[in-house]
Amino acid sequence: MLPQAIALDALLGEMPANVNVAALEPIGRMTDNIELQVTWHTSPTKTFADAQKRETTTAATGAAGISSFVPRVTNLLLGTKFKVIDGYRGSADMVLAVERGEAEGMVQTWPDLKSNNRRLLDQKQLNLV
Numbered sequence: 001m002l003p004q005a006i007a008l009d010a011l012l013g014e015m016p017a018n019v020n021v022a023a024l025e026p027i028g029r030m031t032d033n034i035e036l037q038v039t040w041h042t043s044p045t046k047t048f049a050d051a052q053k054r055e056t057t058t059a060a061t062g063a064a065g066i067s068s069f070v071p072r073v074t075n076l077l078l079g080t081k082f083k084v085i086d087g088y089r090g091s092a093d094m095v096l097a098v099e100r101g102e103a104e105g106m107v108q109t110w111p112d113l114k115s116n117n118r119r120l121l122d123q124k125q126l127n128l129v
Contacts, residue, residue: 012064035070036113037082037129039105040098046127051080058082059094059103067094067107091116105129 010021037058039045045056051074060068063086071082085103088094094106095117105127113121120126 009064014064034110035066035107036110037071037074037105037107038098038113038126039129040101041125041127043104043127045104045129048078048080048129051082051129052078053081055081055083056105057103058084059088059097059106060084060086061088061090061094062086066109067091070107095120 006015006021006024009015015021037051039056039058043056045051045054050056058067058071060071062068067088068084068086071080071084074080075082082105085097088097091106091108091112094103094108097103098106108117113126117126
C-alpha cells in the first residue's frame with residue numbers, strides 16, 4: 001500500500017534514502033480520493049472562472065499536504081489565484097477557519113466532505129469550485 005502523496009514526498013526529498021519511488025509498481029488503489037477546492041457560501045469565488053479572476057484565500061496544512069499542493073499546482077498550471085495559508089493542523093481546523101472567515105476556502109476530499117461535513121453541504125454553505 002502506497003501513501004497517496006508518495007510522489008510529492010519523493011519530489012520534496014522527504015523519502016528515506018533507501019526508498020526508490022520510481023522502482024515501485026502500484027497495482028491499484030483501495031479508495032478513490034477526489035480532492036475538491038471549496039469556498040464558503042459568502043465568498044465571491046463561487047466558480048473556477050472566479051478563482052482565475054480574483055485572489056482567494058484557502059486554508060491548508062502545509063507545503064507537503066494535499067490541501068496546499070492542489071491549489072498551488074492549480075495556480076501554476078491553470079491560472080487560478082489561490083493564496084494558500086499554511087499552518088492548520090488538519091481538516092477540522094481548516095473547516096473552522098473557513099467558518100470563522102480566516103480563509104475563504106479549503107481543499108477537502110469528497111469522502112471527507114460527505115461524511116464529516118455533510119451539514120455544510122446540506123445547508124449549501126460550500127461552493128464546489
